[in-house]
Amino acid sequence: MNLNALSSLLESVTQFQQLQKSLARTETSARVQVLxxxxxxxxxxxxxxxxxxxLVVTPxxxxxxxxxxxxIIxxxxxxxxxxxxxNETLPFERLVSDIETTHQRLRTLSRMIDPKDQPCIVVSSATAVAQKSIGRQVFESxxxxxxxxxxxKFxxxxxxxxxxxxxxxxxADAPGLVSRRGGILDIFPVGSSSPVRIELWGDEIDSIRLFDPTSQRSTSLVDSVTVIPAQEILPDLTERDQLDRLIDSLDMSNxxxxxxxxxxxxxxxxLKGGDTDGLNFYSGFFNRDSLLNFFPLDGVLALxxxxxxxDTTxxxxxxxxxxxDVKERRGDLPRAFPSSHMLWREVQGMMERIHRRLDITPWGAQELTNQDTYVLPFTSPPEYFGKLEKFVEDANDLANGGHCVVAVTSVPKRMREILNEYGVNANLLQCPxxxxxxxxxxxxxxxxxxFNEGxxxxxxxxxxxxxxDTEIFGVAKQRRRAIRRRVARHETILSELNPGDYVVHVEHGIxxxxxxxxxxxxxVDREYLILQYAESDRxxxxxxxxxRVTAYIAxxxxxxxxxxxxxxxWKRTKERVAQSTHxxxxxxxxxxxxxxxAEGVAFPSDTPWQIELEDSFPYEETRDQQTAIAEIKTDMEQSRPMDRLVCGDVGYGKTEIALRAAFKAVMAGKQVAVLVPxxxxxxxxxxxxxxxxxAYPVKIEALSRFRTEQEQRQIVEDLTNGKVDICIxxxxxxxxxxxxxxxxLVIVDEEQRFGVVHKERLKQIRHEVEVLTMTATPIPRTLHLSLAGIRDMSTIDTPPEERLPIKTYVSEFSDELVREAIRREIDRQGQVFFLHNRVRNIDYMANYIRAMVPEAEVGIAHGQMPEDQLERSMIDFADGKTDVLVCTTIIxxxxxxxxxxxxxxxRSDTFGLAQLYQLRGRIGRGVRRAYAYLMIPPSSSLTELAEKRLKTMLAATELGAGFRIAMKDLEIRGAGNILGAQxxxxxxxxxxxxxxxxxxxAVEELRARNTSIGFSDETDESGKWIQEHAGNIGASVTEMPVSVDLGIPANIPQxxxxDLPTRLGIYRKLIDVKTIDGLCSIDEELxxxxxxxxxxxxxxxYVVRLxxxxxxxxxxxxxxxxxxxxLRLQDNVGGAGNALQMVMSSGVKVGHTQIHIDLNKLADSWEGPLIETVENLTAFRERLAAQLEVEA
Incomplete structure (x- = not known):
């Protein structure tokens, strides 16, 4: 969508026409005042x-x-x-930046030198313009x-x-990666939306195909592919003479x-082509250009x-x-060490070469006498903060007065309905x-x-x-991007096995x-998976x-x-677990x-107030949220009591779901209890x-220790008298x-965190009223499916639209970096979690930060504090009374x-991958950019495993193996919360x-039995069944597949x-395939x-098909x-043997439990006749089954 129609109105304004003429000259310097x-x-x-x-530069x-x-709008x-x-690295710091920022910068540089016949607007901050980047000559060459x-040449x-x-x-499943296999090259070029597969015939490019990074299957043919650099710092492409001069100029005497x-x-x-994690530290040696070197001199530079x-610069x-100065005096930095940032006077010198300049300011231009100074006649519109009747009245008056009124909204249909409800007609503009x-x-x-300001x-x-929406509703409706979390299926995890990982074999154990x-x-030269068991048995x-093998996940x-x-x-363990699941x-x-x-309350359908409340939600609901809300409303509108569990991480929108359910209950004249731990x-x-x-006449109270005894007594009395609608x-x-x-309605948040007595009370409540339970831990989709039909559950897998992904950096601990990170956050009125997971010296660390950043209010939170003191500290932080919370993993x-x-x-190197993901998820819930700094000791003291974990965090894409494994770990914790300790x-x-x-x-078996015996005494019946069949529980899980041994090599050669994980993944696909079409698809994929x-x-x-x-x-x-x-059969053929023999080809002999194919009587190879025999047997069984059904 674009708003070109409104642009044409601005073009008719005299002051804008004058500004346009000024900027059309080959050389000009104009100033304009704009709201x-x-x-x-x-x-x-x-x-x-x-x-x-x-080029637009912002502060x-x-x-x-x-x-x-x-x-873009x-x-x-x-x-x-x-x-x-x-690139938010500081000068002279060993900060490893996130690759996505680098790729975004390179994409922009590429478009600036290859505009594709379309003029572009480039937006950047003053700091970004001053940062050195890859040289234009290196980029273009x-x-x-x-x-x-x-x-x-390959x-x-x-x-x-x-x-x-x-x-x-x-x-090659992410930008910046390359893969090679035989005569095939895969590359995911930076700046491209899809990776590319290049197939060679000798040295000639035979085909170029786009492919899907997830399935790895080709999607379309293309004629060409352009490859741009994948990093801003490229030591191997930098002139050696320039490097030598810079190195020789270093003064290390200090x-x-x-x-x-x-x-x-x-x-x-x-210099030898090696790599170092501190490459950003040396960027000044390799990069001398900036964004301005890529911008044409005849363009328009707007400040x-x-x-x-x-002020910023x-x-x-x-x-x-x-x-x-600090680092040189401390001996950490040589003198004349080149910086990764230009000084602003250097940037200004480069800006002087651009011929057309424009300064835009919200104020002060009218005071200048410069002939190229303009004031555009904009003013702020009135604000209504959700008072819709007043908005409609004013909009109608303005329209009747001959003015153009335009409502730019994310809910256009609802907006038109609101206007129509008050008798005002509005055009829904289809053509922009x-x-x-x-x-x-x-x-x-x-x-x-x-778009949030009119x-x-x-x-x-x-x-x-x-x-x-800001002026009309009081909040800007914010769209959320539907990024459904990747489900960590066991076959995907299995294909990522590394030597030393634990696995489970269904028959043989861990x-x-x-x-x-x-x-x-x-x-037959088969390939085997080698597993080691206790006492070094293999x-x-x-x-x-x-x-039969799955990754051991717990x-x-x-x-x-x-x-x-x-x-x-192992057999006894399996039987014990199976009995417990039953x-x-x-x-x-x-x-x-x-x-x-049971008979509960059937709540009525939504009221106009409910619809209005939902319209005022400041975000666009994710699909998961919409589904969960619909399921809850359906439950509430039925006569049986609701008992639904909603799963989703903090910030995924569960509170809004609970709030709407509570409001629905209140609209029906009922009271609501919201229970939190x-x-x-x-x-x-x-x-x-x-x-x-x-905006609604709803009485809400909070009952907790922060209320005085008198206040608590009054709230309890008001609850009894019905004066309180919602009590939290x-x-x-x-x-x-x-x-x-x-x-x-009772809403329970994080039920697993309550004690046994309280849980028993909640169990009683479940038989009496509607209950909605919420948990912030994700649960595995497989568990959700296993419990389908015996537990009402809604899962929210779609995270909210974070305006910006969390920027993650790994760095050696540095006072300057910590000080800068905290000050940067405080300067934008934000707050900081400083995680120090050692209680014994957490007070020392808090004092250390107070000394480093004296202007910051620092609080402390850890699990060994007295409960009231901990709660006070956390509430002070939540209320914004402290700037930095020095805390343990309690957050x-x-x-x-x-x-x-x-x-x-x-000491981020001491945390597990899943824990790092979860901790990082505590930030980035607002509209601002969020930053995570993972501090480590000097790299020489890092273990290989810790280094791998931290690199995974830097590349934290949802396609990554690390993400899937970490999410699986979190889901298992969630499963434990739902299922209980046992x-x-x-x-x-x-x-x-x-x-x-x-x-x-167990669920399927019991549901099948209860369908036949009714619901009255299913617990006793199930108990008897468990005792009678204890030895056979879990048998279907361990059913053996058809054994095929034809004495031919049938494998995937190395x-x-x-690549072993890829090979295992293909084997796993071949085991799962059950149709000819599916097998053909794998053939084509290979x-x-x-x-x-x-x-x-x-x-x-062939063997898989067979x-x-x-x-x-x-x-x-x-x-x-x-x-x-x-061919050995599962069942005795019995009296059907003669009839079956008649449908078989020559050389095939049918017995009671076996079918023999005589290889000496076959004219050609045996592969075709074997498939034909199996297909004939299948067709015979189907005809026989159909005949028996007719006779029955």
């Missing part, structure tokens, strides 16, 4: 009129990002509006385009890509011996709020001087080029985020008044993965039995015990059945509920003296404070995947797929990804024995 709300509108219109490139990164988002074109973000039919091309910053990996040795060694390594830019320069006419009210839909513009004889190998003197698992803080082979230990399933089924027949949460919910429901409180709410007049769950957007983790122990005992299979089997199939792989595909067809035909095994192929 801040209208600045994006003005820039978009200028770009459209001038039809040339424009701060937040200004640049906001302006960029709004310009105004232009409707994300290709012509570019963003050049700050290394960028290249490959065409179909072009001849290239190895030379990969070497060039590596020098350009690309990394060779087994799979440095400590350690610093001198380290810098000398690292520079020597870089937005120039006086604030001056002076502070930046002062900071650079201070950092250099239609110009609103005077005397009309027009509704325009805005998609995305960014304006009034004086035209010739009338005005254009633009209202946004072992450790050693690797893959071959058994000596194996005629088990060789054929790849066609890979489905919370990472406990190491499993290896099973002893050849004992009954008992738990039986109990859940009993509760479910009791509720099915801590006083802090009670206070947070109280504030949220009070703010959202302030801790376990105080379930005490015996608390009586409700007409309780209709992992429970708090949702949007104002906290910086997290510093001391079941958590069983998850540890056999691994989560096998546990969910057993649970699913020469064809060398050819697409790896080239023509070797004969061993063709054999493997296996699933044999399973359909009721065959137990197929083997080649003494000149014949023997």
């Amino acid at each position: 801040a709300n209208a600045v994006p509108f003005v820039f978009a219109t200028l770009s459209r009129c001038l039809r040339g490139p424009m 701060r990164a937040e200004d640049a990002r906001s302006l960029y988002e709004q310009l 105004w232009t409707g074109d994300g290709d012509t509006v570019l963003y050049f973000p700050e 290394s960028t290249h385009t490959l065409y179909k039919g072009q001849h290239i 190895k030379e091309m990969i070497d060039l890509w590596c020098r350009m910053g690309y990394m060779v990996e087994p799979v 440095c400590t011996v350690t610093t001198r040795d380290r810098i000398s060694n690292e520079l020597a390594s870089l 937005y709020r120039p006086s604030e830019i001056d 002076k502070a930046n320069d002062e900071r650079t001087y201070q950092l250099r 080029d239609d110009i609103p006419v005077p005397g009309s009210i027009t509704v325009l839909q805005v998609t995305g985020m960014g 304006y009034s513009l004086s035209l010739n004889g009338h005005k254009l008044i633009v209202f946004s 072992g450790r993965f050693v690797g893959t190998g071959h058994i000596p003197r194996d005629e 088990l060789y698992v054929p790849m066609d039995h890979l489905d 919370p990472m803080d406990r190491t499993p015990t290896l099973t002893r082979l050849g004992t009954q230990m 008992e738990m399933a039986s109990e859940l089924l009993s509760l479910y059945a009791t509720r099915e027949f 801590t006083t802090v949460l009670a206070q947070q919910h109280y504030v949220t509920f009070s703010q959202r429901l302030s 409180g801790t376990h105080r709410l379930v005490q015996k003296d608390v009586k409700f007049k007409d309780l209709g 992992e769950s429970g708090l949702d404070i949007p104002n906290v957007n910086t997290l510093i983790i001391n 079941q958590s122990g069983y998850i540890y005992a056999i691994g989560f995947d096998l546990y969910t299979k057993l649970l699913g089997e 020469q064809y797929i060398s 050819v697409d990804r790896f080239g023509q199939l070797p004969w061993q792989v063709r054999n493997l595909l 296996r699933f067809q044999a399973d359909e035909a009721g065959i137990k095994s197929i083997s080649r024995e003494d000149g014949k192929i023997v």
